[in-house]
Amino acid sequence: MVEKVVPDGKLENEGDRQLTGILTTLMYTSWGMFLFVSITAILYNDRRLIVGTLLGCAALILPMVLLKRGHLRASSLLTTLIILVTVTFFATVGQGIRDLAIVTFPILFIFAGMALDRKYFRLCVGLALVAVGWLFFGETFGWFTPVPFTGGNWFYLIEVTVILLIAALAVDLLAMNTRRNLEQARAETALRKGMEEEIRSLSLTDALTGLYNRRGFTLLAEQEMKLARRIKTSMLLFFGDVDTLKTINDTYGHSQGDLALQEVSAVFKGTFREADILARFGGDEFMVLAVDPSMESANGLTNRIQSFLEKRNQQGDWPYQLSLSLGIAHYDPEAPCTVNELIAQADSQMYQQKRAREGKQ
Numbered sequence: 001m002v003e004k005v006v007p008d009g010k011l012e013n014e015g016d017r018q019l020t021g022i023l024t025t026l027m028y029t030s031w032g033m034f035l036f037v038s039i040t041a042i043l044y045n046d047r048r049l050i051v052g053t054l055l056g057c058a059a060l061i062l063p064m065v066l067l068k069r070g071h072l073r074a075s076s077l078l079t080t081l082i083i084l085v086t087v088t089f090f091a092t093v094g095q096g097i098r099d100l101a102i103v104t105f106p107i108l109f110i111f112a113g114m115a116l117d118r119k120y121f122r123l124c125v126g127l128a129l130v131a132v133g134w135l136f137f138g139e140t141f142g143w144f145t146p147v148p149f150t151g152g153n154w155f156y157l158i159e160v161t162v163i164l165l166i167a168a169l170a171v172d173l174l175a176m177n178t179r180r181n182l183e184q185a186r187a188e189t190a191l192r193k194g195m196e197e198e199i200r201s202l203s204l205t206d207a208l209t210g211l212y213n214r215r216g217f218t219l220l221a222e223q224e225m226k227l228a229r230r231i232k233t234s235m236l237l238f239f240g241d242v243d244t245l246k247t248i249n250d251t252y253g254h255s256q257g258d259l260a261l262q263e264v265s266a267v268f269k270g271t272f273r274e275a276d277i278l279a280r281f282g283g284d285e286f287m288v289l290a291v292d293p294s295m296e297s298a299n300g301l302t303n304r305i306q307s308f309l310e311k312r313n314q315q316g317d318w319p320y321q322l323s324l325s326l327g328i329a330h331y332d333p334e335a336p337c338t339v340n341e342l343i344a345q346a347d348s349q350m351y352q353q354k355r356a357r358e359g360k361q
Helices: 014-043 047-059 061-068 072-093 100-115 118-140 152-200 214-231 245-252 254-271 298-315 339-360
Strands: 235-242 277-282 285-290 324-331
Touching: 014 047, 014 061, 014 072, 014 100, 014 152, 047 061, 047 072, 061 072, 072 100, 072 118, 100 118, 100 152, 152 214, 214 235, 214 277, 214 285, 214 339, 235 254, 235 298, 235 339, 245 254, 254 277, 254 285, 254 298, 298 324, 324 339
Parallel strands: none
Antiparallel strands: 235 285, 235 324, 277 285
16 A cells, blocks of 8 residues: 655644544544453453453554554554454454444444545455354354353443444544535635636636636646645646647648637537636647546547547548647646646657657658
8 A cells, every 4th residue: 555654743634634533533442442342351251352352452553653653544454454353353252243343343444434545445344244254154164162142231231332332433533524524625615716716817818719828727737736635636637739730820821720729729628627727838739637537537538639639620621630749647646746747747748649640750
């Protein structure tokens, strides 16, 4: 699992601080639950359960150390796995598939859903299913012998109460996390609208195409990168260069060159969404920042651009063929870069494609 390490435990954004709070609560709650189980084990002189709880408590020290050092994602995964294994052990030496301890699995899923990436959350759910399978088949085929419950109704009441309190804590944290995310989304929406209104009040659009110009694109792209870094969202940058625009201007006049630029801008408008940032960056260069490309891959968007371009060429009444050289760069919120660095990456790819195309001619 690749993650950005926060040096000296300093948290850079609100998301990291929320995750740290969730993990700290989960660890202290687990220690409290293990302590309760260990007291029970001592009362009933269950040595295996005593050893299991001590090992579970000791194992949680490692993710706590990782958390203090800023390894948030690694700490999240390790904490979830330790609790999962420890609870499975409790059930194995206890009442097996009927043990009340496995009721904590759904509660653990709530914490894991808030703390883990989707693929690691699915991994933990899969391991929980494996644990349930182990308890069922292990008891069925005699791999272990469940111990009947002998604690009495009062002890059962205490056990159920503890589990219900932990469940209530998990749901409360989930609700709190959801409210914070909604508030953050509202704040980001207001920020984005404010930025858009500010841009409208300035001369940041290209008069010929109606797209943003270089300045407008840079301002909006910088803002989107800040948001993407905060909410851990990837983006795609497309750098398009109109091939042979100089030849079109020299051969057919600048009016035809202007028409070519307008047609290319129409291609980009037809390909991308209103939320994406489209710009004529200068001369024959176009720039698009796809702010949420999760619904379609880079290749899919490239194919749509070329398809729109071919359709415009077929429908258009001009004595030349429009073509584009494209470069694509991926913005990774875990390894953030500046707008200029992202543009440089896309520019390099675009020129590689242009040189390859010119070499075939």
